[in-house]
Every structure is written in C-alpha cells, then in structure tokens.
Amino acid sequence: MKAMAEGVCGIGPLDIRDVDRLSVKIGGQVHGYEPEVDFNRQQIALYDRFTQFTLHAAREAIGQSGLTFNDALSVRSGVVLGTAGGGVNTWDENYRTVYEEGKNRVHPFVVPKLMNNAAASHVSMAFNLKGPSFTVATACASSNHAMGQAFNMIRSGMSTVMVTGGSESMLCFGGIKAWEGLRVMSRDACRPFSANRNGMVQGEGAAVFVFEDYEHAKARGAEILAEVIGFAMTSDASDIVMPSKKGAARAIKGAVEDAGLNLDEVGYINAHGTGTAANDKTECAAVADVFGHHADQLMMSSTKSMHGHLIGGTGAVELLACIMALRDGVIAPTINYEEPDPECALDVVPNEARDANVDVVLSNAFAFGGLNAVLALRRAS
Amino acid sequence: MTDQILNKIKEIIAEQAVLEVSDVTGESTLEDLGIDSLGLVESIFAIEEAFDIQVPFNANDPSESTFDLSSVDAIAKAVAQLVNEQSS
Numbered sequence: 001m002k003a004m005a006e007g008v009c010g011i012g013p014l015d016i017r018d019v020d021r022l023s024v025k026i027g028g029q030v031h032g033y034e035p036e037v038d039f040n041r042q043q044i045a046l047y048d049r050f051t052q053f054t055l056h057a058a059r060e061a062i063g064q065s066g067l068t069f070n071d072a073l074s075v076r077s078g079v080v081l082g083t084a085g086g087g088v089n090t091w092d093e094n095y096r097t098v099y100e101e102g103k104n105r106v107h108p109f110v111v112p113k114l115m116n117n118a119a120a121s122h123v124s125m126a127f128n129l130k131g132p133s134f135t136v137a138t139a140c141a142s143s144n145h146a147m148g149q150a151f152n153m154i155r156s157g158m159s160t161v162m163v164t165g166g167s168e169s170m171l172c173f174g175g176i177k178a179w180e181g182l183r184v185m186s187r188d189a190c191r192p193f194s195a196n197r198n199g200m201v202q203g204e205g206a207a208v209f210v211f212e213d214y215e216h217a218k219a220r221g222a223e224i225l226a227e228v229i230g231f232a233m234t235s236d237a238s239d240i241v242m243p244s245k246k247g248a249a250r251a252i253k254g255a256v257e258d259a260g261l262n263l264d265e266v267g268y269i270n271a272h273g274t275g276t277a278a279n280d281k282t283e284c285a286a287v288a289d290v291f292g293h294h295a296d297q298l299m300m301s302s303t304k305s306m307h308g309h310l311i312g313g314t315g316a317v318e319l320l321a322c323i324m325a326l327r328d329g330v331i332a333p334t335i336n337y338e339e340p341d342p343e344c345a346l347d348v349v350p351n352e353a354r355d356a357n358v359d360v361v362l363s364n365a366f367a368f369g370g371l372n373a374v375l376a377l378r379r380a381s
Numbered sequence: 382m383t384d385q386i387l388n389k390i391k392e393i394i395a396e397q398a399v400l401e402v403s404d405v406t407g408e409s410t411l412e413d414l415g416i417d418s419l420g421l422v423e424s425i426f427a428i429e430e431a432f433d434i435q436v437p438f439n440a441n442d443p444s445e446s447t448f449d450l451s452s453v454d455a456i457a458k459a460v461a462q463l464v465n466e467q468s469s
Contacts, residue, residue, distance in 0.1 A: 181422075181426065182422060183422050183425070183438060183439055183440040184440050184441055197441070198439055198441055198442065199439060199441045239419075240419070241419055242418060242419075276441050277441045277442055278418075278441070
C-alpha cells in the first residue's frame with residue numbers, strides 16, 4: 001500500500017529464461033523473493049510459484065486477522081481464490097523437459113503442482129479450513145468473481161469466514177509468448193487512460209483477504225479494514241476478447257444496487273484500466289453512462305500502471321487500493337499518465353496519490369470472454 | 382514475385398473471411414470482407430508465418446501502425462517491402 005500511495009512503478013525489465021526471444025521484455029515481476037525463507041525443500045518441490053505467493057499472502061492475512069481455525073469455526077470456514085493460469089511456470093518448465101530436452105520422464109508432482117486449485121487446497125490444509133473451498137478461473141476477473149463468491153457465501157449464512165483473493169504467476173517464456181500473440185502488449189510502459197497508451201503489461205503476485213461475518217467480527221473485537229457490501233456479475237454474451245460497454249455498465253450498476261446505495265454515494269472506483277484502447281474507452285464510457293453527472297465528481301484510477309496486470313490475481317491486488325482509500329483516505333494514482341484522452345475524460349487521479357475522504361468504493365474487473373465482476377465496499381463503521 | 386505475394390495474401394485473407402479466393406480483389410478492404418479485430422490479428426500472424434517476416438502492428442491502435450492495411454493491394458505492397466527489407 002505504501003508503494004501504491006507513493007506511485008512507485010513495479011514494472012521493469014523481465015529477468016526470465018529466454019527473454020532475448022521475447023519481443024515484450026518488461027513486466028511487474030516479483031524480485032528478491034526467496035522461497036527458501038518461507039518453505040522447506042519438499043514444499044518448494046510441491047508448490048508452483050503462484051501457490052507460494054498465495055501461501056505467503058494468506059499467512060500475512062490470517063495472521064493479521066487474529067483468527068485460529070479450530071473445531072466449529074473450522075468447518076464453517078473455507079477458501080475461494082481466483083487464478084487464470086494456475087501453475088503456468090510448471091507447465092512451461094515441464095514442456096521444456098519433454099519437448100526441448102527430449103526427456104521421457106517428468107517430476108512426479110507436476111499435476112498436483114500445476115492444477116488451478118492447488119493454491120486454494122494448500123491454504124485450506126495450512127490453516128485447517130474445512131468448509132467450502134474452490135478456485136474460480138474467469139481470466140482477468142477471476143479474483144473479483146472469487147471474492148464475490150466469498151461475500152455471497154457469508155451473506156447467505158453458508159460460511160462464517162472465507163479466505164479469499166487470488167494469485168497469478170505467468171511471467172515465463174511460454175506465458176509471455178502467448179500474450180505477445182494477441183498484439184495488445186506494450187513494450188515500454190502501462191499508461192492507462194493516457195492518450196499515448198500502447199497496451200497492457202503483465203504482472204505477477206498474490207493478495208489474500210479474510211472475509212468474515214460482520215457480527216462474528218464485531219463480537220470478537222476484530223480490526224475491520226473495510227466492509228464488503230455489494231457484488232454483481234454480468235456476461236457480455238458478445239465477443240471473446242472485445243469488451244462491451246453494456247455488460248460493464250450492468251455490472252457496475254448492479255453492484256451499487258446490490259449494496260442498496262445511491263449512485264452518488266460512490267467516491268472512488270478502482271478501474272480495470274488495462275492500458276489497452278479497447279478496455280479504457282469502453283470502461284470510461286460505461287462509467288459515464290451509469291453515473292451520469294456524478295461521473296465528473298468521482299475518482300477512478302488504475303493501479304495496473306504500477307503493478308501491471310496480474311490477470312487472475314489482479315482484482316485481489318487492486319482491492320488493496322480500495323482498502324487504502326476507505327481506511328487511510330489515500331487514493332492510489334494512475335501513474336504514467338502523460339496525455340489526456342477525450343474518450344477517457346474522467347478524474348483518473350493522474351500520477352500522484354490524493355488525500356480524500358471516501359465512504360464507498362467500487363472495484364471493476366472485466367475479463368476476456370465478456371465476464372464482468374464488480375465489488376462494492378464501504379468504510380468500516 | 383509481387384504477384385505471388387498478392388496471390389498468397391488473397392489466399393490468407395479469403396481463408397480468414399471464409400470466402401473463395403476469387404471473391405477477394407486487390408481493391409477489397411478487410412472491412413468489406415467482414416474481417417474483425419481478432420480476424421485481423423490472425424491474418425497478420427498467418428502473413429508473418431507465410432513470408433517469415435515481422436509485421437509492425439499493435440492491435441491497440443491499428444491506425445497508428447506503419448503497416449498499410451487499407452486494402453488487399455496495400456497489404457501485398459507492404460509485405461513485399463518487408464520481405465525485401467527483412468530477407469537481407
């Protein structure tokens with residue numbers, strides 16, 4: 001959060017194998033991470049990088065929550081996480097083994113390591129979460145869909161606590177090469193809403209949160225960081241890659257309605273803001289349509305300018321900016337903003353964080369495949 | 382050589398547009414032929430593979446591309462130029 005408040009850019013040259021054969025050579029890579037600090041040799045052999053990131057974040061989140069999952073609470077608690085690719089590094093490394101190196105034998109843990117639910121399962125095992133647990137894969141909206149499920153499961157009474165969020169780690173040769181093919185990647189920087197933007201930049205990492213029934217949290221005197229109050233998901237039902245203004249607008253409006261709010265109560269939106277022409281124009285048009293005159297009053301920034309697009313993990317990392325806005329009154333900026341774009345004429349909090357009191361925020365995620373998921377949160381009371 | 386390039390481009394575009402090669406003329410635009418943004422990215426990939434060249438094209442802003450996509454003839458001309466430049 002400190003880095004987001006200071007507008008630090010985490011995007012830089014990629015340090016990965018065969019980077020010289022890539023045309024996209026930048027990303028929001030996690031540098032200086034030492035798995036040996038968190039895990040023993042057996043665990044490292046079993047955990048893909050996306051699982052390692054998840055467990056690291058889950059330890060921090062659950063530690064901060066002060067919860068211990070035993071007996072009755074254990075069976076009423078679960079974990080629902082988002083990831084688009086799961087163990088992409090594991091796929092990549094083992095395809096090299098069999099195709100490039102011509103070997104006929106792979107490590108016995110390839111399957112349990114690469115499966116999309118590996119991270120959720122290891123979190124459930126590490127923290128004794130015996131209730132409903134699963135993984136959601138809806139491309140760039142995975143984490144928001146996951147957190148929306150966690151919210152609804154608690155609201156419906158199905159669970160008392162849900163560990164939720166998401167993770168992604170596809171900054172490897174095959175992962176980047178696949179994205180290069182679509183020709184929507186920038187080779188120099190992620191500049192959401194700026195007229196001179198030229199595409200998205202990938203990132204990696206994880207963010208995990210503890211969603212807890214409000215009364216349960218109150219009763220134990222927990223520190224409440226923010227309150228999740230609404231969620232909506234919609235499908236464009238139109239195109240596999242091009243976003244639709246109508247689908248996005250229905251999700252935004254739906255989340256506000258689900259929260260029982262008036263539109264003019266929303267003070268900040270954490271944008272999907274990928275830095276592609278298709279997303280940024282469509283997202284701004286959808287926000288303008290939904291909010292009307294109030295669109296000029298609210299702030300909307302894209303923190304992808306700093307951490308890159310974490311694909312299935314992105315909504316989780318971006319929820320940090322929402323919590324920072326509500327709890328600390330600091331709005332994370334859209335950095336790399338250089339030229340106004342008349343088609344993105346909203347207050348995108350350019351380049352520098354801003355102090356502002358906001359009571360209600362939204363977090364947008366619009367995935368390839370036309371699957372949209374928007375969360376609404378308010379300041380803890 | 383240029384005719385060969387034009388014919389190959391017509392084949393690629395026709396396949397993408399699900400048309401007969403004879404339906405694709407030099408004056409046809411991709412829009413006329415019903416090729417959408419995804420079809421365009423796929424066509425460029427096919428062109429790169431067929432001629433072993435790199436086409437400068439960013440799907441974020443096709444209009445900013447230095448590669449002329451205004452018609453089938455224009456594409457063939459641009460490809461011929463890239464083949465010349467990149468074969469050396």
